[in-house]
Amino acid sequence: MNKIIISPSILSADFANLASEIEAVKDAGADWIHIDVMDGHFVPNITVGVPVVKSLKKVTDMVLDTHLMIENPEKYIEPFAKAGSDILTFHYEACKDNEHVGNVISVIKSFNIKAGISIKPKTEPEKIFSFLNDVDLVLVMTVEPGFGGQEFMHDCALKIPKIKANAKEDLIIQVDGGINNLTGKICTSLGANSLVAGSYIYNSSNYRRAIESLKN
Numbered sequence: 001m002n003k004i005i006i007s008p009s010i011l012s013a014d015f016a017n018l019a020s021e022i023e024a025v026k027d028a029g030a031d032w033i034h035i036d037v038m039d040g041h042f043v044p045n046i047t048v049g050v051p052v053v054k055s056l057k058k059v060t061d062m063v064l065d066t067h068l069m070i071e072n073p074e075k076y077i078e079p080f081a082k083a084g085s086d087i088l089t090f091h092y093e094a095c096k097d098n099e100h101v102g103n104v105i106s107v108i109k110s111f112n113i114k115a116g117i118s119i120k121p122k123t124e125p126e127k128i129f130s131f132l133n134d135v136d137l138v139l140v141m142t143v144e145p146g147f148g149g150q151e152f153m154h155d156c157a158l159k160i161p162k163i164k165a166n167a168k169e170d171l172i173i174q175v176d177g178g179i180n181n182l183t184g185k186i187c188t189s190l191g192a193n194s195l196v197a198g199s200y201i202y203n204s205s206n207y208r209r210a211i212e213s214l215k216n
């Protein structure tokens with residue numbers, strides 16, 4: 001069985017104790033740390049930015065999987081890359097045309113980090129087919145981005161096999177939104193190999209058990 005990369009979203013963690021919250025999921029078997037960056041424009045919520053990534057880089061060696069839910073992503077790639085993001089995933093919908101999308105991918109790659117592209121629930125997967133060879137990761141949103149703790153949108157998961165059928169062998173297909181032990185299984189059986197989970201892990205009383213249930 002292929003390895004499933006588990007990336008807990010710190011959006012549901014205790015923000016007053018982020019270092020220990022990250023250490024706890026690492027000890028419990030998590031692979032990456034998912035950092036949700038929201039600007040109050042692309043999505044109706046504001047979360048964290050560059051200083052938080054910079055601080056977390058100092059206290060963990062985990063892969064910092066940074067999900068940019070922001071307008072004008074090209075402006076912020078350099079600061080996030082220099083702060084220590086190992087993966088930068090931006091939204092297709094934040095770009096005005098395909099040339100813009102291509103530019104954002106090129107800028108991310110110029111920092112020798114992984115480039116990811118994400119699509120919101122209403123965006124058809126075909127829109128990003130021409131970029132599948134250029135990115136390292138595709139993030140399929142299974143909720144409207146903006147908040148943790150929302151309900152999984154089953155229809156969105158059907159994008160996974162379409163993307164997989166058109167992707168190179170090593171493309172990481174990640175899913176984010178409403179992931180728990182049941183919805184995670186749906187996604188991995190359809191071809192996803194990375195799961196983001198916020199509330200399912202951080203609201204559970206046993207992080208290890210929650211993470212194990214996503215992997216198996």
Ligand code: DX5
Nearest residue numbers: 011145146148149178198199
């Ligand atoms: C939503 C964020 C998600 C969110 C997931 O906009 O991108 O990463 O934290 O939270 P859950 O797992 O609770 O749906």
Ligand code: ZN
Nearest residue numbers: 036067176196
């Ligand atoms: Zn996210």
